[in-house]
Amino acid sequence: QVQLEESGGGLVQAGASLRLSCKASERTFDNYGLGWFRQAPGQEREFVAGINWDGGNTFYGDSVKGRFTISRNNAKATIYLQMNNLKSEDTGVYYCAASSKFRYTTPRALRDFNSWGQGTQVTVSS
DSSP states (O other): OOOOOEEEOOOEEEOOOOOEEEEEETTTTTGOOEEEEEOOTTTTEEEEEEOOOTOOOOEEEEETTEEEEEEEEETTTEEEEEESSOOGGEEEEEEEEEESSSSSSSSGGGOOOOOOOOEEEEEOOO
């Protein structure tokens, strides 16, 4: 399994932007499809965005389409989530995840992923 470490979370006001980063330990980073999930207190973990091995294919959850952008830099073994026009309902712990089962297509279900980071807190005040 690849080790993942998120950063970039914080407390912001509604309408602001944040960029999350997730650094991977794996040298063969481009063997993995990647994604972001989030979890609010008392709720299930929710898919946010997924990306295939070279960034050519991406997929977003309905609640973030048009506001969030997922990207990756394979040379730096890092995945990013640019979050714009944040809303209070975006509050939660954000997790990055890697899938060794999905490389050329975009992983999007919890069961597609087999490595997880520890999470970073994002809080949006209204």
